[in-house]
Amino acid sequence: MDDTWERVGTHRHRFEAPDLLHTIAVGPISRDEFALALDVIERHAERGPIFWLVDLTHLDGIAPEARRLLSERDARAFLRGIVLIGGGFPQRVLATLALKAVRLFWRHETHVPFAFLADEREALAWIEAERRARPARRGDAGRGPGAAVG
Template identity: 35%
Template structure:
């Protein structure tokens, strides 16, 4: 479990997987702290896997949205699955994912909304197998 400066429960499952619960309201500093921790955990990996629970997602300030777009644009290719939350959380997350696509820079970026945690677990496990089997990781 994370002990970092950001408010998000985070678990690392080596080598590639990061599980995050986006909880409460947050600003750009929290997002930068989150990505700083992620960089330390998996920064050298050829791809990243994100498993994100948005059921407790609150308000993301404009600085948080900017920081998220800036930092996600500097990652290697990644697969990201989101689950939980209602219409408002999914709408905010969809906007973030669309902005992140703009910053993909040709990297392989695959995203999915799953119906629940079990479906998210299945999808991210399949993505890990697929990426590990790919010639470039």
């Protein structure tokens, strides 16, 4: 496993081959930081959709402009699934608001599986189950919002 973390503001990202982007959100997320996170997702999904595991333990806000960015940049074609871990009630409320925005903006046929789980162990088990249930379809990433995911 690669232990190299890439920083985007106060947030960190680490790609684990073949298809897992692990993110630790620290502090508030601005529009610019969220745009850079989407760039990281797209870069790592060049060979096919990836899973995004986000640790919310230290999340301290998501700017409304960051949530609105989802209407401008549709990342579904790059994602096999999203799993959120950690955090208490405030972080889960913030994440729930962001996910409601995602559902409003992404009203197409493509469905990205998503889960809230307690910890990384549960998240990795969920991801492995998703891998078995829906094998990757290479070539889907980069095809735009209508591309099938998993």
